[in-house]
């Protein structure tokens with residue numbers, strides 16, 4: 001049985017005082033830890049703060065991106081071991097906001113997935129189609145291409161060290177979440193693709209849905225058989241709403 005997982009992707013938001021309120025409220029929130037896990041991904045400067053508040057608690061924290069390199073002349077980048085040094089357990093890889101601005105490619109996401117696992121981090125690997133691709137009916141082709149780039153780099157077994165997330169670009173930040181049925185279909189398709197390669201892994205790997213997850217749709221989404229939780233952007237900026245989403249995951 002896969003445990004549910006809720007990840008806050010706080011993107012480029014927050015400040016020291018607001019983060020403190022959010023993280024402390026999350027700790028105090030009555031989330032069920034018996035069958036669900038919770039992660040907060042903050043901008044890199046705030047990893048130190050996340051560590052100091054969450055250390056020793058059941059809530060994990062992570063980065064939103066990283067370099068595939070360990071050190072060197074890569075201005076503005078952060079290495080896997082730097083994230084580890086600040087207690088990160090997770091790192092988001094291949095978010096569409098980075099793919100769209102040309103920072104991330106299929107190749108670089110595969111390489112960074114591997115670099116993250118080598119450093120002992122759990123990558124949260126994002127896939128998803130644009131609105132045009134959705135309308136063209138090629139969601140499956142796009143997500144499989146993105147997933148195969150990672151499988152090509154690390155082999156299907158390598159996926160076991162991470163988490164997958166389907167985030168349709170048209171649902172991110174729009175308030176228009178995919179219907180639970182659409183998300184379920186895509187996740188079932190992705191799980192089926194993995195199953196052909198490794199049936200046991202397909203049963204165990206967690207696949208999240210992301211894109212306008214809110215307190216009022218979380219329970220329905222998380223109740224679908226292949227949706228193992230959510231990657232939450234905007235709603236993670238509202239403490240009460242995010243706690244309700246975590247509680248929804250814990251109830252299922």
Ligand code: 13P
Nearest residue numbers: 009172173211212233234
């Ligand atoms: P929203 O929840 O704001 O749609 O963002 C989703 C997302 O991009 C999480 O990574």
